[in-house]
Amino acid sequence: MKIIVVGASGTIGTAVVAALAANHEVVRAGRRGPVRVDMADAASLDALFASVSDVDAVICCAGSGRLAPLTTDSDEDYTHGLHSKLLGQVHLVRRAVRHLRDGGSVTLTSGTFTRPTPGSAFGALVNTGLEAFVRAAATELPRGLRVNAVSPGWVRETLEGMGLDGADGTPAAEVARAFVHAVESPAVRGQVLRPGSASR
């Protein structure tokens, strides 16, 4: 398959590209590099599909989050992730509907707060909203298209990069296997895959 990976240079994206490379043609896209896309800019999503054709699957690993307390001064700071992670991924699905080959798939990234976390309310809105979108959108996709989401909790390599104990996190390679499973399994549609959740 020909697969676009958005956010290919991130911690999860790098692992996803590594997991796909043996069996698929991978187009690495991101805010840097040869194939540029900015999830917060819908026009750049149009440009992506205009420049890369005959695509079977799109994976978005570009959704980073940030904690923000309810008392954050500016609405813009409070709603971090609105344009890129939330709307960007919705816009990506809408464009994929027009451009993917029959039977193709889109796999988004949501996320999981494994315990009550002050400052997580807007992030919870984004993650849970995206998951509801995926479940509902899957029922109205034409041409055998599929949409799914992967909801990683903490990623081991991210925790270690922050100087924390990586043992509480899911290895990026395990998260990547969830993306590969969503892409390669025709029966997986409208699902939210939660790598690592069974082991915690």
Next chain:
Amino acid sequence: MKIIVVGASGTIGTAVVAALAANHEVVRAGRRGPVRVDMADAASLDALFASVSDVDAVICCAGSGRLAPLTTDSDEDYTHGLHSKLLGQVHLVRRAVRHLRDGGSVTLTSGTFTRPTPGSAFGALVNTGLEAFVRAAATELPRGLRVNAVSPGWVRETLEGMGLDGADGTPAAEVARAFVHAVESPAVRGQVLRPGSASR
């Protein structure tokens, strides 16, 4: 209590005002009328709290939805409800945190699609995202403040207004009782109330 009802002239808002009026001081706010507010305009929310002081509770019944298929041409049409129902209600909670009296409450409107409905994916994102926001935001509110949501399915009077059978809907008065319960019950915090769901 002194209670602002946003969307006071709508089908649900009218019933909420009627249910509150005997026991509370109600300020009717909306896009028309003496106290103006536009949920899609954060500055108008600031103006609302600047003009009405000593408020104990805010109820928002202003969130209308609309079905839009994934193939809708414009992103703006597809994301109907983004600025008013989704972000407007988030912005309302943030302002209420600063302006409500100690122990006050905010009650939002989400919504329920009782069966898979083509064109409901963005609406599902809005409703489910708001509910996740309410649950998470409730845990970080200061000064004994509370936030809840009421999730009405179809309202009987709305169905009848569309020329459909009202029997499948919940009477607006029953939906209104859920809003009153959220406002008057100190133990109700971070909850999503679903009037009528037990009877269907």
